[in-house]
Amino acid sequence: MLDEVSLLVGGKAGEGVRSTGYIIGRILNRHGLNVFIRDDYQSLIQGGHNFSQIRSSSKETWSHYEKVDLIAALDQKTIDLHEKELVSNGRVLFDSEEVKYCGSGKALSIPLLKMVEEIKGLKIMRNSALIGVVAYLYGLDLTKVNAVLTKIYREKAPKNLALAKKGYEYAEKNFDRIGEIKRIDRLPKPLLTGNQAIALGAVKAGLKVYIAYPMTPSTSILHYLAGHQDKLGLTVVQPENEIAVIIMALGASYAGARSMVASSGGGFALMQEAISMSGMTEVPLVIVECQRGGPSTGVATYTSQADLKFVVNAGHGDFPKVVVAPGDTEEAFYKTAEALNLAWKYQIPVIVLSDKHLSESYKTTSIDENNVSKEEVKMANGGGGYKRYELTEDGISPLAFPGTPEAVIKVNSYEHNPSGYAIDEPELINKMQEKRLRKYAQIAADLRSRETVKIYGEKDADNLIVSWGSAKGAVLEAMKLLKRKFKFLHVIYPKPFPVWEVEKHLDKVKNVISVECNSTGQFASLLREETGFLVNKKILKYDSRPFDPEDLANRIERVLE
Amino acid sequence: MKLELDTPAEKTWCRGCGDFGILTAVKRAIQELVDSGETRHENIVIASGIGCHNKIVDYINVNSFDVLHGRVPPIISGMKIANPNLKVIGFAGDGDAYNEGISHLVYSAKRNIDITMIIHDNEVFALTTGQATATSSLGFSTKAMPKGNIEVPLNPIHLMLTSGATFVARGFSFDIKHLTSLIKEAVKHHGFSFIDVLQPCKTYHDTTQFLRERIYYLNEKGHDTKDFRAAWERADEKERIPIGIFYKIERKTFEDQLLKGKIPAYEKEIPSINHVIEEHI
Ligand SMILES: Cc1ncc(C[n+]2csc(CCOP(=O)(O)OP(=O)(O)O)c2C)c(N)n1
Ligand code: SF4
Ligand SMILES: [Mg+2]
Numbered sequence: 001m002l003d004e005v006s007l008l009v010g011g012k013a014g015e016g017v018r019s020t021g022y023i024i025g026r027i028l029n030r031h032g033l034n035v036f037i038r039d040d041y042q043s044l045i046q047g048g049h050n051f052s053q054i055r056s057s058s059k060e061t062w063s064h065y066e067k068v069d070l071i072a073a074l075d076q077k078t079i080d081l082h083e084k085e086l087v088s089n090g091r092v093l094f095d096s097e098e099v100k101y102c103g104s105g106k107a108l109s110i111p112l113l114k115m116v117e118e119i120k121g122l123k124i125m126r127n128s129a130l131i132g133v134v135a136y137l138y139g140l141d142l143t144k145v146n147a148v149l150t151k152i153y154r155e156k157a158p159k160n161l162a163l164a165k166k167g168y169e170y171a172e173k174n175f176d177r178i179g180e181i182k183r184i185d186r187l188p189k190p191l192l193t194g195n196q197a198i199a200l201g202a203v204k205a206g207l208k209v210y211i212a213y214p215m216t217p218s219t220s221i222l223h224y225l226a227g228h229q230d231k232l233g234l235t236v237v238q239p240e241n242e243i244a245v246i247i248m249a250l251g252a253s254y255a256g257a258r259s260m261v262a263s264s265g266g267g268f269a270l271m272q273e274a275i276s277m278s279g280m281t282e283v284p285l286v287i288v289e290c291q292r293g294g295p296s297t298g299v300a301t302y303t304s305q306a307d308l309k310f311v312v313n314a315g316h317g318d319f320p321k322v323v324v325a326p327g328d329t330e331e332a333f334y335k336t337a338e339a340l341n342l343a344w345k346y347q348i349p350v351i352v353l354s355d356k357h358l359s360e361s362y363k364t365t366s367i368d369e370n371n372v373s374k375e376e377v378k379m380a381n382g383g384g385g386y387k388r389y390e391l392t393e394d395g396i397s398p399l400a401f402p403g404t405p406e407a408v409i410k411v412n413s414y415e416h417n418p419s420g421y422a423i424d425e426p427e428l429i430n431k432m433q434e435k436r437l438r439k440y441a442q443i444a445a446d447l448r449s450r451e452t453v454k455i456y457g458e459k460d461a462d463n464l465i466v467s468w469g470s471a472k473g474a475v476l477e478a479m480k481l482l483k484r485k486f487k488f489l490h491v492i493y494p495k496p497f498p499v500w501e502v503e504k505h506l507d508k509v510k511n512v513i514s515v516e517c518n519s520t521g522q523f524a525s526l527l528r529e530e531t532g533f534l535v536n537k538k539i540l541k542y543d544s545r546p547f548d549p550e551d552l553a554n555r556i557e558r559v560l561e
Numbered sequence: 562m563k564l565e566l567d568t569p570a571e572k573t574w575c576r577g578c579g580d581f582g583i584l585t586a587v588k589r590a591i592q593e594l595v596d597s598g599e600t601r602h603e604n605i606v607i608a609s610g611i612g613c614h615n616k617i618v619d620y621i622n623v624n625s626f627d628v629l630h631g632r633v634p635p636i637i638s639g640m641k642i643a644n645p646n647l648k649v650i651g652f653a654g655d656g657d658a659y660n661e662g663i664s665h666l667v668y669s670a671k672r673n674i675d676i677t678m679i680i681h682d683n684e685v686f687a688l689t690t691g692q693a694t695a696t697s698s699l700g701f702s703t704k705a706m707p708k709g710n711i712e713v714p715l716n717p718i719h720l721m722l723t724s725g726a727t728f729v730a731r732g733f734s735f736d737i738k739h740l741t742s743l744i745k746e747a748v749k750h751h752g753f754s755f756i757d758v759l760q761p762c763k764t765y766h767d768t769t770q771f772l773r774e775r776i777y778y779l780n781e782k783g784h785d786t787k788d789f790r791a792a793w794e795r796a797d798e799k800e801r802i803p804i805g806i807f808y809k810i811e812r813k814t815f816e817d818q819l820l821k822g823k824i825p826a827y828e829k830e831i832p833s834i835n836h837v838i839e840e841h842i
Binding site for chain 2: 422
């Protein structure tokens with residue numbers, strides 16, 4: 001019995017590598033296993049080299065692993081590049097008609113193209129035969145393979161089913177199983193990417209308008225919500241540029257619709273003036289920032305955590321704002337919903353900070369829509385005398401939307417008086433500035449009753465790992481591999497920084513190790529700024545690839561030596 | 562019923578500024594649009610960019626959004642998408658609309674979203690004390706270009722015609738009666754409507770006399786407002802300056818195609834997502 005499996009599917013762009021990896025993941029997920037899939041693809045449409053790393057286990061699976069026990073190669077490059085990642089008793093599965101390989105005892109050669117010819121299928125369908133072989137190698141049920149293929153290919157399913165069967169039977173006749181995976185009995189759970197979870201979380205908190213301009217790795221939110229707009233009662237718009245995106249969304253919010261936008265670092269940079277305007281005008285908005293390798297155009301289809309300080313400091317001027325950085329798909333769902341609620345409760349911009357690794361990797365996810373709701377906001381009672389920026393004790397002025405009889409709702413990006421008219425007087429400027437900042441105290445108090453950090457590992461360990469965002473997955477997997485005891489503090493809210501939670505954990509330990517995917521230790525620096533605590537053991541990675549758990553475990557060992 | 566459209570805000574435009582004429586025309590148009598049942602007071606939203614022109618939002622007692630420099634079209638488009646029952650009217654300077662935010666203007670015309678854009682075209686960045694804009698003439702001398710403007714001016718009517726606008730007009734800020742009727746027509750138009758208002762800036766570019774001598778009413782001379790080519794040619798005239806509606810056609814609007822049912826988005830229920838989650842199992 002196998003406790004877990006790691007495999008890699010590789011080939012050229014356009015050969016269906018990612019969908020093959022995804023289908024294998026879906027099949028494993030159907031068997032009650034937990035699945036994590038990382039897609040590695042380049043910014044091109046055809047050619048190049050793509051691969052999917054799939055990890056599956058009966059236990060919670062937080063990350064892909066570089067080391068794999070099976071490589072499924074659709075082209076030669078996959079073997080040339082990845083053979084070194086194979087475990088000692090690993091195997092290599094390849095299309096005998098396109099790839100040459102003769103690793104003794106490892107080679108599993110299959111005539112995929114010939115199988116396709118036999119049923120007069122298209123070349124891309126060989127992937128289904130390959131899926132059939134993989135199913136046999138790990139002792140998976142062909143009925144579950146068929147169920148997934150039928151769901152995905154619909155009217156094109158019959159040929160794919162026939163090929164899966166051919167692959168399965170060929171493997172049965174010619175190969176030994178790698179092993180059977182230990183299964184668990186559980187209710188079906190969805191296999192979701194971070195971006196899908198972000199989209200669904202927002203919908204459950206009342207999202208009505210989604211506006212975006214394509215930029216990897218945020219584009220899949222746009223595609224997903226546009227594809228589901230009728231089912232989810234949404235309006236989805238793709239305007240001329242990111243400035244139009246955020247301004248339109250603010251217009252929609254002003255008119256009463258919960259709205260959201262997303263981009264990556266470059267597009268987010270273009271939105272700065274409007275983020276500041278959201279703060280000044282007190283028009284709520286959620287902005288999702290999916291980080292990719294930077295600076296500048298950077299590395300479009302790869303990951304990074306190097307926008308943290310930029311995002312925390314987004315927008316010119318002083319105004320209350322929240323930044324939440326989910327660490328996995330489940331948090332992506334719940335925390336995006338929370339982001340929308342906070343934005344509307346406090347009439348502020350809230351930024352959801354993700355990255356390629358979270359946004360585009362798939363993970364078996366437990367979410368319950370009943371655990372999310374649209375939280376109450378302070379609405380005006382209507383009628384005359386309405387003041388959009390009425391001075392209140394908590395700094396929150398009651399909301400009203402245009403169309404409310406007798407209420408005149410004047411919103412202003414210029415400093416304004418409580419009625420919304422432009423002003424320059426120093427005393428009134430102070431009053432209005434202080435009114436807006438009073439909301440910050442409210443937000444910090446509100447966050448004390450929400451989950452702002454998560455603690456994992458051994459409570460009384462001497463060694464504390466601190467991290468944020470998607471690096472969480474590799475840290476949790478690395479902790480499974482490490483012999484020493486560790487406690488792990490994962491910070492979910494970079495702003496307001498949950499000092500009240502974080503400080504509890506910093507001084508009781510011998511070593512504090514920070515883990516993040518950037519080259520300057522931005523999180524460690526933020527921690528210093530917020531708590532005064534100096535982290536002296538930093539583990540950084542900035543090759544635009546996420547941490548591999550084994551490599552991370554080794555690096556943690558090394559910094560402790 | 563006479564609407565209370567005045568506000569307590571002090572008027573800070575220069576004496577003789579063309580913006581006063583636009584203000585008067587807009588207030589009259591709003592009164593008449595409400596009187597005729599075209600819309601209700603509470604369903605009107607105005608927005609402005611940044612410049613001298615933007616003070617107009619403080620001078621009219623209706624819902625308003627004073628947005629960033631150049632960003633008027635997207636702010637009112639967002640409102641319209643969220644609540645198609647609103648009548649949204651944007652005011653922008655020439656710097657605002659044709660310099661900083663030109664992409665938004667072009668795209669709003671292209672998508673034929675049902676918004677109205679009124680441009681206070683004084684051929685100058687007035688509030689920043691007089692620099693050349695997209696519509697400043699060749700040779701126009703400013704502190705930023707003491708040797709005179711070396712760029713040819715943009716023709717806003719041509720720009721809007723090629724962008725696909727379905728209502729393209731020009732007004733004059735001191736012909737209040739004519740401007741009032743243009744604004745009413747623009748707001749009533751089902752689709753993107755645009756009025757370039759020739760607005761003398763008393764302080765940095767006083768064209769009052771120049772314009773008074775040359776202006777004539779385009780629509781009194783048998784101009785066919787459905788004829789694109791004729792509109793284009795009339796917009797080329799330089800010796801005499803036509804004001805009125807150059808072009809007006811009907812085309813499906815953006816929101817008619819985008820929105821199902823004309824209800825405000827916030828009134829829609831939160832759907833269950835279970836049927837979508839099912840797709841991922
Ligand atoms: C992003 C940005 N850039 C520059 C400015 C400075 N600014 C204020 S008003 C203005 C020009 C306004 O010109 P126009 O739009 O023609 O309006 P007018 O003052 O002529 O009415 C500029 C450049 C600004 N407010 N915002
Ligand atoms: S500077 Fe020009 S545009 Fe501005 S208020 Fe004075 S006259 Fe009007
Ligand atoms: Mg101007």
